[in-house]
Amino acid sequence: MTSNNNINDDIDNEIPVIPVIDFSNFEINPIQCSNEIKHACEFVGFFYLKNHGISDNFINEMFTIVIYFFIETSRQEKLKYIMNDDYFGYVDLKQEVLDPPHQKVGDYKECFNFGKFQNGNPIAQELPNYLKEKSTFIESFEKACHELCMKILQSFAISLNIKDDWFSNRHRYEMKSGDNFRILHYPPITIEDGNNIRAGSHTDYGSLTLLFQKDIGGLEIQHPFTKKWLQASVIPNTILINIGDLMEFWTMGLFKSTKHRVVFNNENMNLHRYSIAYFCHAERDVDLDPIPSDFIKAKEDELRRRITAGEHLRFRQENTYKQTY
Numbered sequence: 001m002t003s004n005n006n007i008n009d010d011i012d013n014e015i016p017v018i019p020v021i022d023f024s025n026f027e028i029n030p031i032q033c034s035n036e037i038k039h040a041c042e043f044v045g046f047f048y049l050k051n052h053g054i055s056d057n058f059i060n061e062m063f064t065i066v067i068y069f070f071i072e073t074s075r076q077e078k079l080k081y082i083m084n085d086d087y088f089g090y091v092d093l094k095q096e097v098l099d100p101p102h103q104k105v106g107d108y109k110e111c112f113n114f115g116k117f118q119n120g121n122p123i124a125q126e127l128p129n130y131l132k133e134k135s136t137f138i139e140s141f142e143k144a145c146h147e148l149c150m151k152i153l154q155s156f157a158i159s160l161n162i163k164d165d166w167f168s169n170r171h172r173y174e175m176k177s178g179d180n181f182r183i184l185h186y187p188p189i190t191i192e193d194g195n196n197i198r199a200g201s202h203t204d205y206g207s208l209t210l211l212f213q214k215d216i217g218g219l220e221i222q223h224p225f226t227k228k229w230l231q232a233s234v235i236p237n238t239i240l241i242n243i244g245d246l247m248e249f250w251t252m253g254l255f256k257s258t259k260h261r262v263v264f265n266n267e268n269m270n271l272h273r274y275s276i277a278y279f280c281h282a283e284r285d286v287d288l289d290p291i292p293s294d295f296i297k298a299k300e301d302e303l304r305r306r307i308t309a310g311e312h313l314r315f316r317q318e319n320t321y322k323q324t325y
């Protein structure tokens, strides 16, 4: 491989630009903490959150379920629950193409997408037996993620000087939205597969994403200004948060929906990597008109079609799954 082909060439490991924000300060000094978050959203699009209120035990228990499900469930059983029209269910190895212009084959990872739950039952999908047994726990974990997202959205509102509940009122759990709780598994790969990009470069679609990483790194983000790729290493006891396209669109580009990808090096190629993501979206019928904040300048001359959160999402999803295998 020549150096030009080496995707690690343009990696910048020197400046730790992804900030770590202590969310316990949000209770003590909400304005200061929200301003730190706003700075990260404007200049990086990613930040780590510590003291976020979701306990380590709770997260570890969720990971135990994730690992058991992916390893112990047969492929045949998983395929019975293949992603439905609402994009909930099992996503097979190589089914997802996150970077269509640059990928000949789909991502070498498998996922399971959960929609919302009510009283221990999933609303929008059937679950394989093992996940059905665990659905009360999964519901509580999913709801803890949603609740944390509401607090982070509150901090966005405070930093933008609009009503504290401006965003959370538009992201209610009970309402229809593109919210997606996703568990992921990147199995070990053999040399013959020859592809060390395991999740193609992409931006997320929603308002914000919570990402739980465990032990094994591999996530990289492309800094929105320098365009350098940076490793988003695993920092114990933190959740990695990022802005999605919907929020970038809604803030007229003030908050950055930063590109990211998962890349395996020779050391982690033989390992199983697991991660958990909660993609938080605005309710389907919310109009994504520019947010009424003094920080957000809607350019009068800009022609901007009126679009709802649901339309925005549909467009992104259709592009991702157009080309499979």
Ligand SMILES: O=C(O)CCC(=O)C(=O)O
Pocket (backbone or CB within 6 Å): 182, 184, 199, 204, 211, 213, 219, 260, 262, 275, 276, 277
């Ligand atoms: O597994 C990861 O670390 C990232 C996954 C991701 O970016 C996604 O599913 O959108």
Ligand SMILES: [Fe+2]
Pocket (backbone or CB within 6 Å): 202, 203, 204, 260
């Ligand atoms: Fe992502």
